Amino acid sequence: MRVLGPLYMAFCVVLLALPIAVVCGAALNGGRSMFFPPRDPTLARFGEFFVSEPVWTQALVNSVIVAVGAALLAVLLAWPVAYLLWSTGSKLSRTLAALGSMPFAVPPIVFGVGLGFFWGFLGGLGAIWAGIFSHAVLLMALPLVTISIGLQGIDRSHLDAAATMGATEAVTFRTVILPQTIPYTISGFFFVLVLSFNEFIVMFFVSASGFATVTLQIFNSLRNGYTPTMAVAAITFIGVSVLVFSAVARWGDLPRLMGADQSRN
Amino acid sequence: MTAVERIEAEMPDRPARARPTPRRILPWLLSVVIGVLCVVPFLLVIAISFGRKIEGAAWQWDFTLANYQRFFVGALWPDEVTFLYLQQLGFSFWYAVIASLLAVLTALPFTLLLTRLSRRAQAAWLVFILSSLSLSEVFIVMGWDILLSNNSGLPALIKSTGLTQWLKDVGWFQTLRDWGLASPRNVKFKTSQFATILTMSYLVWPYAVILLYPALSRLDRSQSEAARTMGAGGWTVARTVILPAIRLPLFGSTLLLFVFLLGTYVAVTVFAAPAQHTTAVAIYSNIRGANLNAPFGATQAVILLLAAGLCLTLGHRLNRWAEAR
Amino acid sequence: MSGLVLKGISKSFGGTRAVDRVNLTFAEGQLTALLGPSGCGKTTLLRMIAGLEAPSSGSLLLGGRDITGLPAHKRKFGMVFQSFALFPHLTVRDNVAYSLHISGASRTEAAETAKRLLDLVQLSAFGDRRIGALSGGQRQRVAIARALAQEPEVFLLDEPMSALDAKLREEMQVELRLLQQRLGITTVVVTHDQREAMTMADSIVVMSNGRVEQVGSPQDIYHHPDNAFVADFIGKANFFDGVTEPGGIRVGPMHLSAKPNFVRGSPVRVAIRPERACLDDEPGENRLSAKVTFVRDLGPVREYHLDTPLGAMVVENAPGEVRKSLVIGDRTEVRLPPEALHLFPDPQAAVAAE
Numbered sequence: 001m002r003v004l005g006p007l008y009m010a011f012c013v014v015l016l017a018l019p020i021a022v023v024c025g026a027a028l029n030g031g032r033s034m035f036f037p038p039r040d041p042t043l044a045r046f047g048e049f050f051v052s053e054p055v056w057t058q059a060l061v062n063s064v065i066v067a068v069g070a071a072l073l074a075v076l077l078a079w080p081v082a083y084l085l086w087s088t089g090s091k092l093s094r095t096l097a098a099l100g101s102m103p104f105a106v107p108p109i110v111f112g113v114g115l116g117f118f119w120g121f122l123g124g125l126g127a128i129w130a131g132i133f134s135h136a137v138l139l140m141a142l143p144l145v146t147i148s149i150g151l152q153g154i155d156r157s158h159l160d161a162a163a164t165m166g167a168t169e170a171v172t173f174r175t176v177i178l179p180q181t182i183p184y185t186i187s188g189f190f191f192v193l194v195l196s197f198n199e200f201i202v203m204f205f206v207s208a209s210g211f212a213t214v215t216l217q218i219f220n221s222l223r224n225g226y227t228p229t230m231a232v233a234a235i236t237f238i239g240v241s242v243l244v245f246s247a248v249a250r251w252g253d254l255p256r257l258m259g260a261d262q263s264r265n
Numbered sequence: 266m267t268a269v270e271r272i273e274a275e276m277p278d279r280p281a282r283a284r285p286t287p288r289r290i291l292p293w294l295l296s297v298v299i300g301v302l303c304v305v306p307f308l309l310v311i312a313i314s315f316g317r318k319i320e321g322a323a324w325q326w327d328f329t330l331a332n333y334q335r336f337f338v339g340a341l342w343p344d345e346v347t348f349l350y351l352q353q354l355g356f357s358f359w360y361a362v363i364a365s366l367l368a369v370l371t372a373l374p375f376t377l378l379l380t381r382l383s384r385r386a387q388a389a390w391l392v393f394i395l396s397s398l399s400l401s402e403v404f405i406v407m408g409w410d411i412l413l414s415n416n417s418g419l420p421a422l423i424k425s426t427g428l429t430q431w432l433k434d435v436g437w438f439q440t441l442r443d444w445g446l447a448s449p450r451n452v453k454f455k456t457s458q459f460a461t462i463l464t465m466s467y468l469v470w471p472y473a474v475i476l477l478y479p480a481l482s483r484l485d486r487s488q489s490e491a492a493r494t495m496g497a498g499g500w501t502v503a504r505t506v507i508l509p510a511i512r513l514p515l516f517g518s519t520l521l522l523f524v525f526l527l528g529t530y531v532a533v534t535v536f537a538a539p540a541q542h543t544t545a546v547a548i549y550s551n552i553r554g555a556n557l558n559a560p561f562g563a564t565q566a567v568i569l570l571l572a573a574g575l576c577l578t579l580g581h582r583l584n585r586w587a588e589a590r
Numbered sequence: 591m592s593g594l595v596l597k598g599i600s601k602s603f604g605g606t607r608a609v610d611r612v613n614l615t616f617a618e619g620q621l622t623a624l625l626g627p628s629g630c631g632k633t634t635l636l637r638m639i640a641g642l643e644a645p646s647s648g649s650l651l652l653g654g655r656d657i658t659g660l661p662a663h664k665r666k667f668g669m670v671f672q673s674f675a676l677f678p679h680l681t682v683r684d685n686v687a688y689s690l691h692i693s694g695a696s697r698t699e700a701a702e703t704a705k706r707l708l709d710l711v712q713l714s715a716f717g718d719r720r721i722g723a724l725s726g727g728q729r730q731r732v733a734i735a736r737a738l739a740q741e742p743e744v745f746l747l748d749e750p751m752s753a754l755d756a757k758l759r760e761e762m763q764v765e766l767r768l769l770q771q772r773l774g775i776t777t778v779v780v781t782h783d784q785r786e787a788m789t790m791a792d793s794i795v796v797m798s799n800g801r802v803e804q805v806g807s808p809q810d811i812y813h814h815p816d817n818a819f820v821a822d823f824i825g826k827a828n829f830f831d832g833v834t835e836p837g838g839i840r841v842g843p844m845h846l847s848a849k850p851n852f853v854r855g856s857p858v859r860v861a862i863r864p865e866r867a868c869l870d871d872e873p874g875e876n877r878l879s880a881k882v883t884f885v886r887d888l889g890p891v892r893e894y895h896l897d898t899p900l901g902a903m904v905v906e907n908a909p910g911e912v913r914k915s916l917v918i919g920d921r922t923e924v925r926l927p928p929e930a931l932h933l934f935p936d937p938q939a940a941v942a943a944e
Contacts, residue, residue, distance in 0.1 A: 005378045012375045016397055016470065019408025022418075026411055077302075080295050092292055099303045105521075106307075107528025107573060109545050110566045113552055114306030117313055117563075137302040160642050161675035163662035165689035165740055171663075175692060179679040198401035201530060205553065215401045219531065226407055234404040241396035249388040258391055259479025260380075 020238060027231035049232040055217065056229060060236075063197055063213040065128060070135035071192040075185055077136060078143035083177075086151040097144060104141035108201045111138060116205035126210020134206045135196040142195065143188025146257055150184025151177070183252040190244045197237060307570075314567045316560035324559045332564035350547065350565065354572065357543040360458070360533070361526035364465035365473075369519045371466075372473035377507070379474070380482040391478075398471035406531045409464045413454035413536075424451050460536040465529055469522045476521060480514035513584065520580045524573045544569050593618040594639070594744055594776060599648035601634050601800075608634040610800040611648070616744070621770050621777040623787035626797035627823065633748055635797070636780045640746050641665040652743060668737030669746040673753065674729050676721045682732050683708070683717035689740035707735040710769070727758045734766070738773070745770070745777040751786055763789040784824050788812070796820050818859045818934040827861040828903040831936065834858055839933070841900050847875040848931045859936040864893070866930035867903070869922060870910025876926040882916045896924060 028041040049056045081100050084093040103111045115134045116125070124130030154177060162172040200215035207216060214233050221230075248254055317327040331340075339347035379390055412418045423429055429451050432438040441447040445457050454460040484507065492502045508515075530545045537543070544565050551562030594616040601609040609631040616622050624632040637643040639650065641662035649658040657665060666689070676685050683704045684691070690700040708714045711731035721729065730750060737745060750766070751759040767790040770777050781787050787794050788808040796803040796811060796819075804816040815821035818829070832841035834856045838848045841860060852858060868874075883902070884895035893906040894916060905924060916922060 005381075008374055009378050012371070013393075016393075016467075019405060019412055019467070020397065020400070022411050023404060023408045077298065080291055081299070084292060084295065092296070096292075096295055096299050099299050102307075103303055105524070106570060107524065107545065109528040109530060109548055110310065110570050111306060113548060113562060113566045114310040116552060117309040117559075118306040121309075133302065140303075155673060155675060157671045157673050157675040158677060160637075160640075160662070161669065161671055161677075161736075162688070162692075163642060164640050164665075164667055164669040164746075165692070165736070166663050166666045167692050168663050171692050175688070176677060180677075194395075194399040198399050198404075200401060200403060201528070208553075215403050218401075218403045218407075222403070222531070222535070226410070230407065234400075234407065237404065238396060238400060241399045242392065245392040245395045249392050254388045254391050255384055255482070258475060260384075260387070260482040 020234075023231045023234045024238075026226075027228050027235050029228040029231075045228045045232045048229050049236070053229065055212075056214070056233070059212050059214045059217040060233075062128060062131075062211050063215070066131045066135055066203070066213055067193045067196040069129075069132035070139065070196045071189045073132060073136035074140045074192045075143045075147075075189050077140050078147055078188065079185070081140075082144055082147040082151060085148060097148075100144055101141035103138045108138070108199070112202040112205035115202060116208070119206055125206070126208040128211050131203055131206050131211070131213075134202055135192070135199060138199070138202055139192040139195050142191040143185065146184045146188035146191065147181060149257060150181035153184075154180050184257070187248050187252045187257055190248055194241050194244050197240060310563045310566050310570075313560055314563040316563070318558045318560055327560075332561045333568075335561065336564055336568060350544070353542060353544045353547050354568065356537075356541050357527050357545065357569070358572070360462055360465055360529070360537075360543065361523045364462045364526055365469060365519050365522035367462065367466040368470045368473040368522055369477070369515060372470055372477060373515065376474050376477040376481050380478065380484070391475075394471045394474050398475060402468060402529070402531045405468055406464060406535050409460070409467065410455075410535055413460050415448075415451070415453050415455060420452050420454065454536075456536055456538040456541075458537065458541065461532060461541075464532040464536055465526055468529065468532065469526060472522055472525070473518055476518035477511070477514060480511050484510060512587075516580065516584060520577060524577065527569055527573055593653070594778075595651040596635075596639070597649045597651065599635070599638060599645045599650070601631070601638060601643065602646045607800050609638070609645075612800075612802055614795060614802065614805065616776055616778060617793070618776050619774040620792040621767065621779065621790055622793045622795060623791035624778060624780045624795050624797060625784060625787040625823075626782065626803075628782055630797045631800035632780045632782075632797050634800075636746055636748055636778060639744070639778060640667050640669050665744075666740050666742055667744040667746050668740055668742035670730070670733045670737050670748065670750045672749040674733040676729055676732055676736070678721050680721070681717065682713065682719050682721065682724070685721065685732055686736045686739050688736060693740075703739055704735075707739050710738075711735045726754050727762065730754060730762060734769070738775075743776065745775045747777070747779045749780055749782070751781070751783070759786070760789075766790060796823060798823070815861070815932060815934075818861060818936060821861040821932055821934070826864050826904065826906070827932075828864065828867070830860045830900045832858055832860055834933075838928075839931075844878070844899050846900075846926065846931065847928045848933060849928060852933070852935060857936050859934045861932040861934065862903075862926055862930050864904045864906035865908060866927065867905045867908050868910055868925040868927065869894075869905060869908045869914055870925070871923075872910075872925065874925050875928055878924050878926070880922050880924045882918055882920045882922065885916065885918060896922075898924060 027045055028043070029045070050060070051057065078100070081093070081096050084090070085097050115137075119125040119127075119130045119134070122130075124133070158176050158180075159172055162176050167175065197213075198215055200213065200219045203213055203216050204219060207213075212220065214237070218230050218233060221227075245254070248257070312326075313324070314332055315328045315330070316324050317329055317331070318324045334340075334342060336350045339345060339349065341347075379387060382390070413420070415421075429438070432441065432452070438447060438452075441452055442449075444459075446452055446454065446459055488506050488510070489502050492506045497505060528545050529543070530549060533543050533546055548562045548565045548569070551558045551565065596612055596614045596616075599609060599612045600607065612635060624635060626632045634643060638645050641657075641660060641664070645658065649656055651657065652665075677688070680688065683701075686707050687700040687704040690703055695703075704717065705714070708717055711734055713728060713731050713735070716724065716728065716732075721732070724732065730753070733750075734747075737747075747766075751762060754762060763786055770790075779787070779790060791808060793805065794808055794811050795805050798819055804811055804820045806814075811820060811824055815824060821827045822829070830841045832839040832846070834840075834852050834854055835845070836854065837845075839846045839858060839860060846860065848860070878898045878900065880896040880898045880903075882894055883897050886893040886895070891907055893904060894908075896903050896905060903924075908924075914922065
């Protein structure tokens with residue numbers, strides 16, 4: 001076991017990293033086709049993706065708008081549900097939490113189809129705000145979980161203590177509950193940000209070709225084959241994910257967020 | 266101010282409780298918002314699945330079971346019976362079952378090893394796992410596509426290293442051809458079920474780790490140690506102590522990943538032969554693709570959802586039944 | 591009349607009565623300990639005093655005014671919690687100044703108060719620390735300072751020593767008592783530790799099963815317990831079940847001289863403190879033959895476990911003990927002075943005896 005264990009972990013990592021490494025390498029191709037190992041290594045594709053190709057720069061802007069908007073909105077939607085669940089534990093709050101998590105739990109293509117119809121009726125089809133709402137609802141389950149974990153970490157005697165010192169419920173919320181749950185709220189925000197960045201099936205049905213995010217743009221041009229510029233997009237996205245999760249790990253308790261036992265180190 | 270003065274000053278405020286407080290409005294407001302955003306889309310899918318397609322136009326509201334009939338026995342029933350759509354659902358299940366099992370079984374030892382590391386090391390690993398988890402399906406498929414494509418990637422590598430020739434010499438090449446993993450000239454992975462399932466499994470592997478992580482990190486290590494002191498070896502401990510303790514999360518994770526994989530789209534379109542496409546692909550082509558038959562697409566979505574729900578319920582029952590025994 | 595008065599306070603959770611018709615008066619400036627085994631309702635009672643729990647019935651009066659309906663944040667009784675409940679996201683100073691911050695006091699006023707209180711609990715140098723960087727004893731001082739910052743009418747402490755180790759606990763009991771006397775603040779301490787209650791309290795309220803068993807000074811409660819529960823819970827006691835008869839009590843085959851003020855034939859519980867039994871050779875009543883079954887020598891105290899015709903009993907620090915050096919198996923005589931015997935009515939014992 002002592003030798004086999006690390007060996008198995010290494011094997012898993014190599015397999016996990018393999019396609020990612022291949023994509024990264026392909027981004028350096030000089031020509032229009034994907035080769036691995038790359039031919040004519042160049043960084044020109046990065047320029048295309050970030051600066052010169054309007055298709056990609058616009059998609060990148062859209063991706064950022066949708067991801068940030070959806071993350072904000074998801075946190076705003078999840079907070080009251082999580083708070084209600086934690087403070088009352090009522091049947092209503094449990095139902096709301098279950099319904100709020102449902103879109104994330106079913107195959108995304110089904111929810112995407114539903115949202116396509118939904119925005120069709122409301123006139124939001126193809127509008128970027130509908131995209132923001134869609135991702136916020138789809139990914140609301142994540143901040144719901146992280147904020148709930150944060151709230152559960154609050155010692156109920158803290159609330160009593162605040163009350164005996166003259167704090168009303170509103171003041172307690174502002175001075176005790178909110179500050180202690182901020183790391184968890186931010187974690188939830190970032191989880192939505194990253195997953196929204198990478199999601200495309202729901203966005204495909206909602207955008208109705210009205211706008212394109214980066215992943216959607218790649219999805220749409222699948223038939224025409226891959227280009228090295230797409231690989232640049234992939235690298236960018238991996239980079240953002242690693243950065244965001246590193247930040248969460250650095251300033252939050254990642255093992256606890258993932259459900260590790262608290263008492264052990 | 267003494268407490269008594271304070272009491273006097275505040276007494277008149279007390280009947281103010283009757284005012285509508287945020288505490289009362291909030292649940293109602295939330296119920297409406299959540300209801301509209303999370304539930305209505307699903308209701309629309311169900312409602313439209315009973316609708317009717319109009320040739321040359323879009324579709325209209327109706328209450329017809331024609332779409333469901335078409336799904337199960339084909340449009341021309343009773344003159345002609347086709348099981349094309351059932352077959353697609355069958356492929357959805359087949360890919361999802363194998364891929365989720367593969368992912369959970371390979372992620373299990375990895376996660377177990379992960380939980381034995383220090384907290385810091387665990388955090389670092391989790392960053393890596395989460396990053397690959399959030400990576401878009403399009404990028405993953407792109408990576409595997411390059412790796413498995415016939416002109417470059419693994420087949421080319423196998424050929425150039427002479428492995429193909431060696432396989433032909435020892436006669437295993439024919440076996441690979443029987444399995445659909447080789448063309449007359451070289452091994453090939455596109456299109457094959459192998460590549461489809463491999464990619465799908467890869468897709469959910471980080472999810473499997475994340476889902477198993479809480480249960481495994483809560484395993485009481487002293488139980489394993491107790492078994493050790495009673496003379497149990499590594500495998501015996503795994504079989505008699507660890508596995509029974511995590512049977513439930515193991516089963517639950519597989520089920521969740523299975524449901525998630527039912528909706529896989531890109532991996533199937535890229536790696537599976539058109540005859541072996543899934544319901545998800547059919548939904549796509551009906552709603553936004555070539556077929557443009559929204560009600561029928563909705564029907565397929567409903568059936569996919571029902572199938573997923575049925576599996577979850579059955580799994581839940583089975584679990585309870587196993588618990589009760 | 592000042593001070594805090596509880597009138598017929600009851601609290602039910604579902605079907606169970608946690609607190610049952612409690613009437614108490616907490617005199618102004620005094621320290622009262624609510625003492626009882628866990629689950630006796632003492633913490634629930636304290637939480638009702640704080641306003642964190644609403645009584646099912648009864649009323650609370652502060653300085654003669656009814657405060658029953660007043661929520662905790664309007665009572666502002668300073669409270670120290672069992673876990674201390676210090677806010678981990680604030681510094682020590684901000685924790686102490688919390689009540690001033692939220693009541694809209696000026697920055698300078700809050701800072702001055704925090705400084706004064708940190709001086710009071712000797713933590714002036716720790717103002718900028720995080721709570722996580724403090725030891726258990728320091729946390730307790732912060733919790734006390736924080737509860738006092740709002741200059742409360744009543745100061746409440748819920749098992750304040752339970753998170754501390756044994757040595758520190760004894761020190762802090764003395765320190766807390768001195769502080770309370772200096773400030774002259776009406777204080778209620780919940781504890782299950784009789785030593786702690788006797789160290790600190792002016793008055794002890796012994797509770798069990800949601801009821802008040804006895805109220806009195808520590809000496810009162812120790813030397814004159816009202817009932818068998820109090821005698822058993824406060825200090826140690828040897829118990830025998832018997833029936834009154836002229837001039838004494840019959841316990842099993844033995845007659846014990848005592849002064850029963852019960853009707854003849856009443857079932858009673860007899861209690862005697864381990865240090866009131868005598869191992870001396872003085873003549874007197876109630877001499878029993880005894881066999882030593884165990885000796886616990888703790889250094890300053892030596893404890894003999896004896897087997898007597900009345901049953902097993904423990905004798906400790908008894909008069910005459912020093913002169914004898916008994917070992918297991920030795921035979922001796924033990925004397926139970928009639929004035930040392932406490933008699934309590936005990937219907938249950940009578941049922942068991944027959």
